[in-house]
Amino acid sequence: MTNTAQQNDLANAIRSLSMDAVEKANSGHPGLPMGCADIATVLFTKVMKFDPANPHWPDRDRFILSAGHGSMLLYSSLYLLGYEDMTIDQVKNFRQIGSKTAGHPEFGHATGIETTTGPLGQGLGNSVGFAVAEAKLAAEFGADLVDHHTWVLAGDGCLMEGISQEAIALAGHLKLNKLTVIWDNNSITIDGKVSNADSTDQIARFKAVGWNTIEIDGHDQGEIEKALLASKSSDRPTLIAAKTTIGFGAPKKAGTEKVHGAPLGAEELAGAKQALGITYPAFEIPGEILESWRAAGKRSQNLRGEWEARLNASPNKDEFLRRTSGELPAEFAKAMADYKKKLAEDKPKVASRKASQMALEVINKALPETLAGSADLTHSNLTNTPETLPFQADNRLGRYMMYGIREHEMAAAMNGVALHGGLIPYGGTFMVFTDYARPSIRLSALMEQRVIYVMTHDSIGLGEDGPTHQPVEHLSALRAIPNLLVFRPADAMETAECWELALQSEKAPSILALSRQNLPALRTEYSSENKSAKGAYTLVGPADADAVIFATGSEVAIAVEAQKQLTEQGIKARVVSVPSMELFAKQSDDYRAQVLGSAKARVAVEAGIEMSWNKLLGDKGRFVGMHSFGASGPIDALYAHFGITAKAVVEAVTAQL
């Protein structure tokens, strides 16, 4: 190793703060910050472009700590670089409620945290979205305004997770040359040596998907700098395999799993500091070292100033600012209103997936910021419109992501796109495969990102493909995720409204659950109000009904048919369409009481399981829906077989009267 004393001092500042914070919290992961301190030092003080005084600068480089358990590496660096919100007190409050320094980096807690990581592979998955967004916006607005790099630090855990393959294969295919992944190649996982569970030649693996690869000593700051800079001029994404020692400096535990996820303990900590030559007290970085870090933090201020000047001179300034702020254009509301008027006239009987495509034809015209896509089910999800030419290595202006059969990476990439800003990602697959993408969907919700999931084939209504493809538990399982809007529109009008709500939802992701089969038009009159915005509303029937029937999506038509039959029997019934339980739960008690009403009989019908309905149904209400997995057969036969029929709804009503 050829590091200078000053280089070591800078890296040891990270090590020192990280060891101290973990020790004080009596919890955390010292191994990665100690092992990757040299990498972080070079990256943050010499290579990356950013400005702690303007942490949201749109043209900053992004750093993603995919190995999120090493959060103290990031917190230490942010403090040292002079990010104002990352005070030494925050570092001391590592892993305490209310601190900005959670166990794993949480997006929104502090500036400089570009994404929430911890679940392994997610940061790497996000990074592809960041790099796509950069490439697309650079093509749209020019390199004068958009020209930055995405840097990822990933561990063996990230690379073993399946999502890593989806991510690197997609990045390699798209030739995302402004993406560099540094692999913390420390040969250790929680259970011991990597070689216990893995024999992968990672260099060969990355080469196989079209990556540039570089191997270095991860403790040699000169080598690190050379590699990082070299990666910037590659025509492909770059893997830097950095050989490191986990817990570098710890006299007994370095190089072992013992230093991964537990405090060093007083003795080992003292020994590490001695070995590293750290003589200053806990949390007290000497002035000279801190000043060097802070000076490095200001390195890009000039670049930022020049960028600002270019932005001010740009004819695209207003649009660029609108796009990066995430605001929808003023004309959008009018375009949607016009479209709803047209729907009221046309009354189309279409599948809600088709209605979604019809809505998208309006949306994609009005909103240049949408980034469409599908996990290889374009003609099933109907996520494409005339505007959406493919985004490819040779077409950075493309608006359609051909994600391949990679649902998990699609979701993780969409998170990255949304976090980057300037684009609104939506992507499709079959509803049942939300299971494949669930870890990333959860993170969309946790990070409060506007990511829109177009999930078609949303019930047994998909027919012959059978139980493996038929969602049954998925509506309830998705409604279980906090801060996720689950929309299930009943017809083309509601589909338009739900799309509008999803696009307006700046702080929550949305699932659009859409049918394969055709649905009749039920909302046939224009209303300037977005009725779906309240989550549930009376579609048909008198306020003083004896029975209220709740339904969503494809089952609303069944409820309406049941209501008709009940009326013929002299029973007054009311149908409530529930496009979103989450939005309904947010309404006033008055509104909720009014919609629920005081009818004697209460029934819900949905081609999924009962669980998420019990709250609305209460003690006496009855549920018509699924109680098992589905089956393979034609749609009509399936609805009859599983008893999801107007007749069943009528019987469930009359049984209560």
Added chain:
Amino acid sequence: MTNTAQQNDLANAIRSLSMDAVEKANSGHPGLPMGCADIATVLFTKVMKFDPANPHWPDRDRFILSAGHGSMLLYSSLYLLGYEDMTIDQVKNFRQIGSKTAGHPEFGHATGIETTTGPLGQGLGNSVGFAVAEAKLAAEFGADLVDHHTWVLAGDGCLMEGISQEAIALAGHLKLNKLTVIWDNNSITIDGKVSNADSTDQIARFKAVGWNTIEIDGHDQGEIEKALLASKSSDRPTLIAAKTTIGFGAPKKAGTEKVHGAPLGAEELAGAKQALGITYPAFEIPGEILESWRAAGKRSQNLRGEWEARLNASPNKDEFLRRTSGELPAEFAKAMADYKKKLAEDKPKVASRKASQMALEVINKALPETLAGSADLTHSNLTNTPETLPFQADNRLGRYMMYGIREHEMAAAMNGVALHGGLIPYGGTFMVFTDYARPSIRLSALMEQRVIYVMTHDSIGLGEDGPTHQPVEHLSALRAIPNLLVFRPADAMETAECWELALQSEKAPSILALSRQNLPALRTEYSSENKSAKGAYTLVGPADADAVIFATGSEVAIAVEAQKQLTEQGIKARVVSVPSMELFAKQSDDYRAQVLGSAKARVAVEAGIEMSWNKLLGDKGRFVGMHSFGASGPIDALYAHFGITAKAVVEAVTAQL
């Protein structure tokens, strides 16, 4: 291509039946069966070892159609080979309710279907478990009784899914040489050319994880045979990259995505038959061709007879039969009873994850069939015991799977192990990462397999790791899956009982949700009855209580504390522990009514969301639990912060009285 006329006739029989069945169903996927007919022909008529007359022969080779949409390839072959339950009428009833020929192969519908496939990558994931089970049982019982091969047919979809990387990396690491994956390399996916979304050099990728690779023309039966046989003598798993034409024979649609997932249509079908030289009517395979197939189906009868003789002569016969039947040994019940007595004496205050390990120390001694494992969290999940030495390439007798950081593959492999038979797989990760494994957990349930998921760190009780690691919605989301037993034991005694139930559950997988934190002993008296078997039972308090408090796992102690405080206030309260909602739902109305009681106040407390409780709580009941994502902090601070306390339970009770 050098196929003989007879070779073509055999393959065309598959093509013909597949085209006809899809056409008749007016739904399905003709492209793969037509493209892979030559491969299937060689595999089934020349290479594989099996006996249609004894389809459950434990030493048969296994065939896994990972590209499950091509189900007609399998159904056609099973019919042609003479599997009795696969009649021509079943083939004609393709994709109809009640038929054995569902849209995707469903395990249990017909013999010869070794696993349920359709969700891409799952079959490949399963196959690693099949090969592990074979290797382990061969080491235990000898090659005389166990010596078979696992064959997989996978498409580009399977190889793009992330789980494929987890699977092949694990298989390569373990040198599972009796595993051959045939890649249907047709260059087409649903959205068009593979090259739209992927540029992977698959050969290089498989080599990077230690596989043997062979490239062939997938329509040359001679080449196919040579490759299949060569793979059998490899010391590593083998990828056979078979270049094929999707929809081979279809005059206009072959080689395009148009033939992937829709009937050919009358004209194209007629053209395909003409091009292929198929002159016989739909569903009517000429006698000579059928006889050739049937004769091939009988090829291994002698081998099976010899095997039977060896089994009959083996001293291990009884144990082998017990193991492959899945029956637990008679001594097991006694071992568990003794252990429960010991627990009643010791009253250990331990985390339920530790209690699980204590139970496993009994179980793994009594049951040689358990195959343990963890996704690199052994010392957190506590899934190991003294018996569980690692299963590795150089230790096939090992009983511990070091799955690596591959939760999804762990689950898929466990499905494969369970389906293979002879072993009972259990594996651990953090509860929150059930999300990563969810597609395979769903298949455990759909296939009714005894797979046991040891999911520790089951709530905010894990503390400082924060919201990314804290399950909140997961208990409800897992309870939503049909035929999945979700256990959340309250103390060491319940943990033992839940383990016993999970092991006895031959037709449903189990989730054991276990705490990181210590839990007091609440069941301190021995009972010969497994009280957890009823799913819910009164733990403490009078039958005529004014309030009933439901709780699970770590919150039962909170409920008991609340009950004590209520008693001090003169309020009679009863605590019901609910180790499994699913089992409780199966009890008689009488028992359920008795447990629910008629108390005025009803409260449930669980450190998760409310959704799955609403059914029990009804209109007036109150829930004490989580209403958002968690946070990073010490456990006591978190429980206080989120209001999951005895005080909150007491208030929820008194508010109702």
